Amino acid sequence: MKEDILTKIPDMDYTEEAPVIDANEFDKVIRSRRSVRVYTNDSVPQEVMETALEHATLAPNSSNLQPWRFVWIKSEEAKKKVVEACLNQAAARTASELVVILARTKAWPSVKEKMINVLTKSEAPRGALSYYRKIVPLAYDQGFLNIKGFLKKIAILFIGFKKPVPRGPASYSDMRVWAHKSAALACENMMLSFRAQGFDTCPMEGFDEKRIKAVLGSKIMEGGSEVCMVLSVGKRADNGIYGPQIRMDKEDFISII
Ligand SMILES: Cc1cc2nc3c(=O)[nH]c(=O)nc-3n(C[C@H](O)[C@H](O)[C@H](O)COP(=O)(O)O)c2cc1C
Known part of the structure; x- marks a missing residue:
């Protein structure tokens, strides 16, 4: 095999121990994450927000080019406008906090x-x-x-x-997919982080992107930004989850060849 930048294993004096994880606790985080549409009036502590935002930035991402931005909507005025842009859906309207996740297609x-x-x-x-x-x-x-x-x-x-060759990205639409993949992984990191810290979320793509972009302003939107998702955050209300989690048979979605 011809050695190149991808195949060569570098000579490095670096190791990183993997800590022992409580797999049952992790399973609980995964299984208890639900999309919550109605929240209580409980506020989300600043440290919880900061931890989840940091966890978002730790998501794996393409070529470590971190094509994302996380915008915590703190101002009441901006929040009102973002809720409206999210079509006033209950998941946004009743949330204590909102985070807009941007995919940056041109910031690399x-x-x-x-x-x-x-x-x-x-x-x-x-x-x-x-x-x-x-x-x-x-x-x-x-x-x-x-x-x-x-x-x-x-x-x-x-x-x-x-020979095998990466077929893309080779167009601007490929670059959009490229940025959204990494940004979506960061969204999941955030959702699991909030859940692990005792809070709930709902990812949303039911929004008017043009209006959200107008609220965020051109400085935040630079770098060819697109809205990947809006994440609402809070404590689930008793009527906050609209029924048991529905998934089809595993066989429908898992293939082994
Ligand atoms: C990309 C994406 C967009 C979504 N958009 C919305 C939305 O606009 N409003 C909403 O109430 N839920 C939204 N959801 C939540 C899904 O409806 C939810 O994840 C799905 O029904 C499965 O339920 P679960 O998250 O509780 O497992 C979205 C989820 C994803 C991943």
Whole structure:
């Protein structure tokens, strides 16, 4: 096998112990996370919000380019507008807190520079630096009017006849999918974090994105931001969950080949 930046195992003197986790407690977190549509008037402590927001930033993400932003809507005026933009749905209206999760489709060049800075200071293996200097622009820069993406698509088609090759992202719509994947993983981190801290959430995509963007303003929305989800947070009310969790047979969704 020819060694390259992806296949070579770097020479590194670094280990990280995996702590022992109580699997039953984790199972409880997963199973008790439900989409809550009605919350009590209990407030969510600042530390709980901060922990969940930090947990969001710890989610795995593509090339560690962190294509997201988490906007905690604290101002009462902004909250009113976001609730309205969420179509006044009970899950938003009765929530103590709201967080808007953005997927940033065009912010990767600045994060890439930051990564290069961090890696340079930490004497990271040369492969990591060249990944950010060479491969990242090649993979994520689609060029003006998607021209680079289009040329990449043609090149990929021919290279792909001979060997496995990543087929994308090779267009702006691929970049949207790219950013939303990572942002959605961060949303899940946040939901599990709130649950583990004794609070509840509801992820929402039932909103008017244009209105939410107007509330957040152009500075927060820079970097080609799109609204991935709005997350409502609070303590579940007795009537907050609309019935037992419904899932189809596992066989419908799990395949083993
Ligand atoms: C991307 C996404 C968008 C959603 N949008 C809404 C929404 O706008 N309003 C709502 O009440 N629930 C929304 N939900 C919650 C789903 O309806 C809910 O997850 C599903 O019914 C399963 O229920 P459970 O979360 O309690 O397991 C959304 C969930 C996801 C993942």
